Amino acid sequence: MTKKSYPAVFMRGGGASGLFYLADDLPTDAAELDKILISAIGSPDRYGVQLDGLGKGTTSSSKSVIVSKSKSKDYDIEYLFAQISVENPSVDWTRSCGNLASAAALFAVEEGLVDDVKNDKAKFRMHQVNRDELIEATVDLNEGLVRLAFYKSKMKEHMRVNFDPTIKVSVEGIGKIDVSVIDATNLVAFVRARDLDTKIDGVTNFLELKDKAEKIRVAVAKALNIQGGTTNPRILLVEAPRDFRDRSNRIVAKNQVDIIVFALSTHEIHAGLPMTAVMAASVAAGIEGTIVEKESSWKDQTKPIRVGHPSGVDGARPISLSDNETAVEIVLDARRLMSGLVHVNV
Template sequence: MTASRSQRTQEFQQHWSEQVTQLRIPAVYMRGGTSKGVFFHQYDLPKDRSVRNAVLLRVIGSPDAYGKHIDGLGGATSSTSKVALISKSSRADCDVDYYYGAVSIDKPAIDWSGNCGNLTSAVGPFAITEGLVEAPADGSAMVRIWQANLGQRIVAHVEMRNGAVAEDGLFELDGVAFPGSEVMLDFLNPGGDSGGTMFPTGKPIDAFEVPGVGKVEATLINAGNPTIFVEAHVLGLTGIEMQREVNADPELLSRAEGIRAHAAVRMGLAASAEEATCSRPHTPKLAFVSKPKDYFASNGKQVAAKDVDVVARIFSMGQLHHAMTGTGAVAIAAAAAVPGTLLSRLLGDKLHPSIRFGHPSGTLTVGAQASHVGDSWMVNKATMSRSARRLMEGTVFVPASITSNR
């Protein structure tokens, strides 16, 4: 694997320097959880950030005014318009560095402000298969990941069989058509590893005014990604709405974005709501939650109220997510494990070290370990399981003019 990797890199560097119509860049297309993205070794891409972003936009096929990504590898949804950059880590406590880019579909922009928890499940398998991390021939391999966007440590537990990553298995993940091998992810200190605080305002519940919406109560939390929780009724919803009906309502999406943008200002992530909308479409995430209700998931399977602790939905890049973002699941786990949050209130002010919630594609169980430190609470670890699979590997082509014009 190392030899072929070196050979591909040399080939890439040769083509980079030659006058060719298209550049050839080594890449791997992977599914991670309920997302898909294009994975690169960071050193295979241009060092200049503006050139690198231009290349990555062209790989995905953005911006696309038609919203289809016909001329790229993107899938024209927030779950499939993603890139990941992986390299060996210089940190003693991590094996690899992982940068995540959320690629806008209709704008020439990549948001590097957050993480994709779903795609994180593919980082460990990628790192092992690409020879960046040594792993046992059989059993569980531990890959220590530095999530460079957020400055967070994540540990992936990857099953190995006969010297290779085990991708087939019996683990079922709602939102994914086929079962696979379970990848367990431990998000270590998800609210404060980069020097921040779990509650940026210092309060588990905030209240603020949003033009066109009114007074909004919300939990603003840094866990996984910066996340905003509101109760469904704030948006005029019941909590069990599905992706198609929400995304077909532009007025509702506008209200949701208004809440998200104004909350971003309160979290110190943007100077104005306008800046949050224009420059930070990926984070913070807005989620709405409610008490358990019966509903049918997108595959027709019934989700019974008695089988979940809460129901949740989350917006991603301006649209309702088809399932649940991985970082949203981490935030749910963290908020449920700490008293005084909106999630805790919905749960009857009981602390839940493990919680099962309903989302548009089914259900998911997550957990968190929280401790009381001084006058504040701290989540030491949040845990969830996903599956991942290598879909395609080889070279991706982009027009050489992308770099010559810059």
């Protein structure tokens, strides 16, 4: 085993955190790169705490981002996102992270990769390489705020995956169940929480719920020939607006949300909600016939949809640019937590 050190920055973006690297500081060999990222974050850890690295034992913090100037005239910056398994020595390069997109934008500006910065503000185009997406970023260095617009072309192909907004799938041990599959930022499948006899503040048997969700994921992937291993599509559970208690035991009132969505993490309900899930919900709410559209109370589509989740409420606003292109806009805060060298065993 060899000990090596690499320049890295530890950053938070929205409700997630991770290690950020300049592409020029890392090797290009895929296997070697995976080993570096896995060791730095502290995986694998069968106890789920990542004590030997900079992860925090959750999917929200077991992440890395690699940033560089873009060689394409269509973008200013490009970046790769890595979702690192907590318990296994593996890296998922197929996904995106909306929260850390904000930190990627701030990192790019702070590292001098963005040329046009005026009055501590910058506007530029990022290429999210994993999903081949355009993200337009506006960074305010004084406020620490990042406005992001995620663009997706050919809306009918990508957002609805070329089938009905809601389909029925046969699931082992459950029977037929309604599912809405949306490909917006990440591929997700929305399911009514009540169809699994659960609710956001009333999960009594997490392992049983996780098992049901995995059976649904497998059934959907098989029915629609979806590729991508054990992560696609991600199951998101949906409820109509109601009063509920968040993870801090605060009451989130029915009139504060337009829809309730929650996800499952490794050992428990996801502490918040991935921003990619918030954005997918905003897109789904605007498509007639999806589960989200049917359960949502969202009426004024000129304003962001308010998505209730275990940590409170987040918003996202889909913007229809044309029949073939759409964007989802969010605003997040981000900040640099630490800069230095990360020491790894590879």
